[in-house]
Amino acid sequence: DIQMTQSPSSLSASVGDRVTIACRASQSISRHLNWYQQKPGRAPKLLIFTASTLQTGVSSRFSGSGSGTDFTLTITSLRPEDFATYYCQQSYTIPPAFGQGTKVEIK
Amino acid sequence: EVQLVESGGGLVQPGRSLRLSCAASGFTFDNYAIHWVRLVPGKGLEWVSGISWNSGSIGYADSVRGRFTISRDNAKNSVYLQMNSLRAEDTALYYCTKDIGLMMKFYFDYWGQGTLVTVSS
Numbered sequence: 001d002i003q004m005t006q007s008p009s010s011l012s013a014s015v016g017d018r019v020t021i022a023c024r025a026s027q028s029i030s031r032h033l034n035w036y037q038q039k040p041g042r043a044p045k046l047l048i049f050t051a052s053t054l055q056t057g058v059s060s061r062f063s064g065s066g067s068g069t070d071f072t073l074t075i076t077s078l079r080p081e082d083f084a085t086y087y088c089q090q091s092y093t094i095p096p097a098f099g100q101g102t103k104v105e106i107k
Numbered sequence: 108e109v110q111l112v113e114s115g116g117g118l119v120q121p122g123r124s125l126r127l128s129c130a131a132s133g134f135t136f137d138n139y140a141i142h143w144v145r146l147v148p149g150k151g152l153e154w155v156s157g158i159s160w161n162s163g164s165i166g167y168a169d170s171v172r173g174r175f176t177i178s179r180d181n182a183k184n185s186v187y188l189q190m191n192s193l194r195a196e197d198t199a200l201y202y203c204t205k206d207i208g209l210m211m212k213f214y215f216d217y218w219g220q221g222t223l224v225t226v227s228s
Contacts, residue, residue, distance in 0.1 A: 001169075034214060036152075043202060043218035044144075044152065055216065087152055089213070094166050096213035098152040 002026050002090055006099035012107040017078045021102045023071040023088035032092035033071045035064055038101075039084045048073065049091075078104075109133040109217045111203045116222030119193055127188040127222055129203030137161070137181040140206035142215060143188050145199035145224075155201070156188065160209040171197075193226045200224075 003026040013019050023033065031051040036044040046055045048064040051071060061076045075082055083106055088099040115127040129141065142157035156167045156177040165177055176189040186203060200223050204215040 036215075038146075038152075043220055044215070045218070046214070046216050049207075049214050049216075089152070089215075091213035094211070094213070095168050096154045098154070101151045 001095055002029060002093060002097055004088055004090055004097045004099040006086075006088055006102050008102060009100065010103040010105060012105050013078050014107045015078055015080060019075040019078055019082075019104060021073045021086055021088075021104075023066075023073070023099050025069045025071075025090055025092075028068045029090045029092035031067045032090055033064070033066065034089045034091055035062075035073045036087045036089065037082075037084045038087065044087065047086075075104075080106075109205065111205060111217060111219035113201060113203050113219045113222035116201060116224045118225045118227065120228050121194060121226055123193055124189070124191045125193060125224060127190065127201055127203075127224070129186040129188075129219060131184045131186070131203075131205070134205070136184040138209060140164075140209065140211045141179060141186045142204045142206060142211070142213075143177065143186075144202045144204050144215065144218075146202065146221070147196075147199045153199075154213075157206070157211045157213070158186065159211055164211060166211060190224070193224075195226050198224060198226050 033051045035048040038044040052064045085103045112130045143155040174192045179186045200221040202221045203219040205217040207214040
């Protein structure tokens, strides 16, 4: 099975900061990588699919990059509503594994 | 508006069974694969099982294979997860999620609010 590893596990940032979250796959997954945002008590929300395609309705402050085994989610100019946990997930093969999550907290 | 509404969760003893349901609306149900994904306390998200539009393709995580069974009824716009021989490690919030196509592509674009399953004596 493919394992997904995110870093960091958590980070503290201020409103207006630029935030970068890394995700690494245990083997190449081409660009079959998705990013989700989850707020406490809420369902996960798809932000980005196929590594860099923004889901309809998602703010352009979110962007994704990478291919193969290394991927990045970037949030430019962090806003209060962006404080949440972010998960990467590979859709290359079954089982579709998630990373362990990165919690973005207010500094 | 796409809606997925889970039900059937609860407190159950180890070894017992539970059946989860997911009622869908707001889209052409039999055009999409559907999955169950769980949020395990302290561990994160874990894919549990998925089913294609016509039930022709089904998948399970190793951790539940042989104990859980997924099914769907397109006439009722519903998906089910029969969970047998439940274990403490199955304790989680179970989400129903919609895929982007007929077959399992593992792109989860809509999610329900989840139903909580607690396995404890």
